[in-house]
Amino acid sequence: MANFDHIIVGGGIIGASAAYHLAREGAGSVLLLERNTLASAASSRAAGMVLQVSRNTTRTAMARQTRETIDVLVDELGADVGFHDVGSLRLAASDKCIAHLDAMAADAARHDIPFEWLDPQAAAELIPWLDPSLVRKVGFLPSDGYVDPYMLSMAYARAAAARGVEIRQGTAVTEVLTRNGRVVGVDTSAGRMESDSVIDAAGAWAALLSARVGYPLPMAPVRSHYWITKPNPTYGGDHPVITMPDVGAYARPDVGAILLGIHEPYSATFDARELPDDPAVFSPTVGEDHWDRLAEAAENIARFFPGIVEAQFPNYVAGLSTYTPDGKIILGSVPGLSGFLAASGCCGSGIVLSAGIGGTIADLALGRAPSIDIAPFRPDRFGPIDPFSVEFRDRCAASRANKSK
Numbered sequence: 001m002a003n004f005d006h007i008i009v010g011g012g013i014i015g016a017s018a019a020y021h022l023a024r025e026g027a028g029s030v031l032l033l034e035r036n037t038l039a040s041a042a043s044s045r046a047a048g049m050v051l052q053v054s055r056n057t058t059r060t061a062m063a064r065q066t067r068e069t070i071d072v073l074v075d076e077l078g079a080d081v082g083f084h085d086v087g088s089l090r091l092a093a094s095d096k097c098i099a100h101l102d103a104m105a106a107d108a109a110r111h112d113i114p115f116e117w118l119d120p121q122a123a124a125e126l127i128p129w130l131d132p133s134l135v136r137k138v139g140f141l142p143s144d145g146y147v148d149p150y151m152l153s154m155a156y157a158r159a160a161a162a163r164g165v166e167i168r169q170g171t172a173v174t175e176v177l178t179r180n181g182r183v184v185g186v187d188t189s190a191g192r193m194e195s196d197s198v199i200d201a202a203g204a205w206a207a208l209l210s211a212r213v214g215y216p217l218p219m220a221p222v223r224s225h226y227w228i229t230k231p232n233p234t235y236g237g238d239h240p241v242i243t244m245p246d247v248g249a250y251a252r253p254d255v256g257a258i259l260l261g262i263h264e265p266y267s268a269t270f271d272a273r274e275l276p277d278d279p280a281v282f283s284p285t286v287g288e289d290h291w292d293r294l295a296e297a298a299e300n301i302a303r304f305f306p307g308i309v310e311a312q313f314p315n316y317v318a319g320l321s322t323y324t325p326d327g328k329i330i331l332g333s334v335p336g337l338s339g340f341l342a343a344s345g346c347c348g349s350g351i352v353l354s355a356g357i358g359g360t361i362a363d364l365a366l367g368r369a370p371s372i373d374i375a376p377f378r379p380d381r382f383g384p385i386d387p388f389s390v391e392f393r394d395r396c397a398a399s400r401a402n403k404s405k
């Protein structure tokens with residue numbers, strides 16, 4: 001029977017980053033198991049925004065780690081990882097959003113992340129489609145940008161494999177094995193594998209895996225989606241990513257077009273037990289017209305992007321993010337069991353937090369104190385809940401609606 005020092009379940013960006021960070025720390029034999037193909041679920045559908053600063057200073061520390069790791073991976077692999085260092089702009093038109101932007105400026109300073117105030121007119125020079133007339137304050141973060149999320153996931157996986165991690169695709173974990181209050185291995189579609197360290201990085205299915213050890217994680221699969229316009233020279237070149245919290249929207253360039261995403265007042269949520277194993281056969285927008293969602297948001301977005309009225313959106317991308325009620329990730333041990341670590345509930349930020357999460361989970365798996373305070377991310381922080389219930393899922397959808405507001 002195969003025996004490993006660490007087994008990671010799930011080959012999305014979080015599992016790949018955990019594998020890379022474990023290997024970088026010389027953690028012994030590491031096995032990464034993915035039942036489909038690497039990065040075939042949420043990690044290839046993301047908008048890929050790398051926005052480092054928030055009002056949550058621990059989150060900022062983790063995001064900054066990702067930004068730094070992107071450069072490390074480029075050096076290590078000697079290859080592009082799909083990062084566009086275009087910077088990001090955050091607009092504020094209301095008192096509330098101005099207060100948030102001021103708090104973010106303070107957090108950027110705390111973490112030594114470059115932050116500049118821009119005149120709204122100067123922002124419009126960077127982004128030709130932007131109408132700045134209602135904008136009162138603009139923050140510019142030149143070291144932000146966006147990344148091809150598939151390329152970054154694969155970069156972690158390739159760098160991990162180069163350091164000796166064994167990656168098996170097409171291998172499903174069907175059971176987590178425990179003995180006397182500790183993990184001892186997993187059963188898979190390719191047989192039993194032993195390890196006293198198992199990491200649950202199973203994305204939208206993470207609560208199903210942890211339910212195998214009697215502790216379904218407090219998170220729910222929530223739909224995220226965006227639209228992409230037709231390319232049009234009036235949209236400008238590879239301009240900064242832009243977030244517009246006043247109207248719950250974000251945008252970034254996409255080869256001459258605009259990728260536009262929204263944080264709806266209510267996002268569709270799903271019972272993880274009813275998801276198929278293969279995300280390729282599932283649409284989170286079944287039975288609903290996604291144009292209705294865009295139309296509902298368009299009037300508000302037109303305050304900053306008047307051209308939305310004539311824009312054509314031939315492309316639509318939807319996927320499942322995982323959210324928690326407080327908008328914070330899940331990171332750490334589940335109660336009453338040693339050797340089982342959860343890394344999930346990324347709240348729509350798994351790409352930008354990938355190195356912070358991977359590095360922290362590697363520290364935990366190696367029994368080291370992580371560099372960040374993980375207490376706010378404890379899996380048991382919500383007390384007894386049923387993560388599959390409609391009531392709990394509604395709380396997770398509400399946390400997506402409030403994201404970045």
Ligand SMILES: Cc1cc2nc3c(=O)[nH]c(=O)nc-3n(C[C@H](O)[C@H](O)[C@H](O)COP(=O)(O)OP(=O)(O)OC[C@H]3O[C@@H](n4cnc5c(N)ncnc54)[C@H](O)[C@@H]3O)c2cc1C
Pocket residue numbers: 009010011012013014015033034035036037038039040041042043044045046047048049050171172173174201202203204205206209223224225226277317318319320321322343344346347348349350351352353
């Ligand atoms: C439309 C959209 C836009 C987004 N935009 C952004 C953004 O701009 N910036 C950002 O930071 N984040 C963004 N996100 C969120 C980001 O995509 C996720 O947080 C991140 O991809 C989660 O990675 P993951 O590895 O946890 O999950 P996934 O990528 O879903 O990977 C989980 C993997 O686990 C595998 N698995 C599950 N169960 C098993 C099992 N039993 N055995 C073996 N394998 C198993 C699955 O097959 C899957 O491949 C967006 C998400 C969506 C959907």
